[in-house]
Amino acid sequence: MKLIFISLVLSIMKIRIRVVVGIMMFLGYFLIYIARYNLSVHILDMTRVTTSDIINMQNINTTTITRTSETRQGLTVGVLFMDDWKIGLLFSAYHVGYCVCFPIFHTVGDRLGPTWIVGIAGMISGISNCLTPAAARYKFWLLFGARVVVGFCAGAMSPSMVQLLRHWVPPTERHYFMWAYCGITAGTFSTFIICAALQYYARWPVGFYFTGGIQVLWAATWLIVVADYPQKHAFIPRDELIYLINTIGTTFTIKLTNSQAPWRLILKSVPFWALCVLNFGYAWLITSVCVHGPIYYTRVIRYSIYTASALTAMPFFLRLVLGTCILQVFYWYKHNEHIMRVKRLRKYFIVVSHVLPGLIICSLWAIPVVPGPVLITITVALTAAGMDLTLDLCYELSPTFFNSIYTVIKIIGNVPGIIVSLSVGFVTSKYKDYAYVWKHIWCFHALVLLLSGIFFLICGETTVQSWNNVRDRPLQSRPNQRPHYLSNIIEVDEDDNTIRTSSNRKSSSINKKQITPTQL
Template sequence: MKLHIKLFDVIPARFNVALMMFFACWVNYMLRVNMSVNIIAMVPDDHKATSVKSECKAIVNDDGLLYNDTTAVVTRRDIRQPEGTVTFNWTAQEQAYVLSSYFWGYAITCLFSGTAAELWGPRKVVFFTMLLSAVLTILTPQAARLHYVMLVVVRLVIGLAAGFLFPALHALVAHWAPPAEKGKFVSALLGGAIGTVVTWSLSGPLIETFGWGAAFYVPGAIGVVWCAIWWVLVYDSPVKHPRISAEEKAYILEAIGDKVQQGSKDTKVVPPFKSILTSLPFLAMVILHYGSNWGLYFVMTAAPKFVSSALGFNLTSTGTLSSLPYLARMIFSLIFGAIGDRIVKQNVVSTTFMRKFFCLFSHIVPGLLLIGLGFTGCAPILSVALITFSMGSNGAATLTNLVNHQDLAPNYAGTLYGIANGIGNTAGFVTPLVTAYFTKDGNGFAEWRPVFMTGASLYIASAMYFILFGTGVTQKWNYIAPVEVEEDKRANDNNTTTTATTTTTTTDTTINIPNKT
């Protein structure tokens, strides 16, 4: 065992941490999105084929383009499984409960999970929550066979556990990422895109060969193995890592400086919630994050429905097409992350300028592409391209809303991200309601344009608000007074007996908290 650990330690410790964070997001998404695919096999459709006709045929014919009067799209859901596989006849409403229960729990724990990671340590929080998610995923088939309500409960608990992951990972980034490498670290948190693609690709063959239960057992087992590797390779900070080289530790600590408490006995302090919640820069970051989340949920849900219902083309029927936006966002995030790190190394512009400038790519360009999507007409290829590049351009969020909390208060990065993400995830509930409101009377272009305009407006408006009120300057409430100094002060205050002693004590215990600019 020690030999294998030493082989890993040939690689820099911070690279191991970043790599394990990438796979944490990968595995998390495997456990998150598997239900949306598996439920098709769990509740097979009695109607083997459906024919969908689109209003686009008339519009396109007027221009002499692709479609004709007899064009129809046929979608088949013919699921092959081993003989004797148990299936269910749940209603559409019951299936909706199963699919949405994960996100009920996820939105709840996001709000306080960052604080939990800062108090208990992100390593432990990630390990136990991921282990719980993996074990419950393995038990999911048994829960489904008992009753769909049991399945809802299991998925709810998995969501509650998953809500701890990303805030805890952001708390880890604050301790491990030198400023010149922060873009790459944050880009690693988009590994969920690969997890989505792998899950969608893996589930089909597993279901056809072994039945839908295997599509839960395999991701769950992968999650358990990942947890074991995580516990060996990852520690809360360079100071706590038992095998990190002295050179690497010194480099990380010097690069991060005094913005993050890195002592071997880190001070566990309750975040200054009053200062956080009354901070205008923090509010600007939350609004920027909400705009990004709205756009992401919108592109993932409403845009595919638009292509399907308005154009008569089923985007999700082809695995490659349905995964393109996710892959584009991950690839673009790596590119933007590398660009950001390069800018930091050269020190040519301020952090605030960089955060605001890249809002152009993370929010404004995606918003403009959504507007264009409402005017593409019956051009499925162009529509898919706009959806893909809209989400891909949002990969620049690694330099804006996904990292700004690290600028404001790296000591409380998990708390800040958790609050922002908890609020931002409400967009997952709101966007379907907005879509349903505008499309209740039909699925033509007239009905869909206001939907796209709403999404684009939130993208662009949140960016403009951040450009006006956001900042990349570390806030004064980030800094933690050393415990030893506070204890000395209390002891000296208790033992003071003379004026001279009092004067000396006051001088010795003055806490000089730097005002970072």
């Protein structure tokens, strides 16, 4: 009955099912990134000590401070005296779980089905968020484990949603659905606003309950309105189903595509590693601002928790607006044949997204100025030119093995979350939260971004690589196969190191019949 009602509503509103899938993906990424960075705001309240407590800390013992905190905040017992090193461990826990899980579910999703993986992982992540306050009250390592579980679930959801989009978006509409990935940036800037508002009207545990409850609700809705394929969807209109079958064709599984990838050639490819380095530097700066922005503004520049959260959110809001506009203009330019072509246009984007922001912050090493909200906001906003750049460059390097190389690049891109969290925790624990210490930290972050951009400008490529049409072993014939819209796969045989097109397979894959309503 519910499915009939939903189908009727969508028919009246004339909303395509693939648009609904895109909206659910947007919300999925939105919630993933709220769960990813909510600790950056809540940790300030979890470990906060009043001014009078700090003044009298040398005159009273630890038991008295703990009892005072218990009366004032209740749930902060056990986390009040968390030093910077333990805070760094907590920040790294999410990324540890993500890096472990992402490659596993990148291929498992083909066997279990991406819809169920996303739905179940979303529910587990929501439950873990709801249990976080209890874990924090009980024991540090239990809190650490809860954060690892949240990261593990995100590592299962992200690649599964990417796989799902392959079955729902025709190649001619691919650029229209890039907005689904904007949930990443929207979720990032919304995290700091939402969590700060919840802390203002309640306390930090409410922030985790809210995030967890919304995730569980979204996961349940996902399982109702989303399916692995258009053919499996319960209430997709007949005309939309025919259109998707005819325009998308058969999609090869990720496992099958990975088994055909010429990994020896890929790992020897300088443009591939240049793209890995580019994304590494990009992720390094973005992660450092998200994780340590509220702490820096609060402890060093002495803003309140709420002002610090708003200042951390501001550059990501600007990045979302600018990035969305840049993406739309770029794809309009890309599909407009009447405009003069600019060679290697993507490299000009990297100058704006990597080189210029890196130079702005690194220049502070030469002058006695500490990075403030204005400089950090400008730096992050400029990275909008690189929003979704890695995704697009992966496709340009290798349409055939797009998912394979994107998996490796994403894993490498999440390593900075571990390194930044632990290294900054160690440095601030040893040298304290002095302004000059943080100045060197921010300049080093900018240096990583700058060097990664320069390396790609020198060694990177924005054209299809020669190994794109090479397979590690011949592809097994599969009945009624139709080419994947992301891969443009052409069946080939390898003979005496020469790749030749197999006319029989090519004719069977290209000369295919269109699906008509009578065939369904």
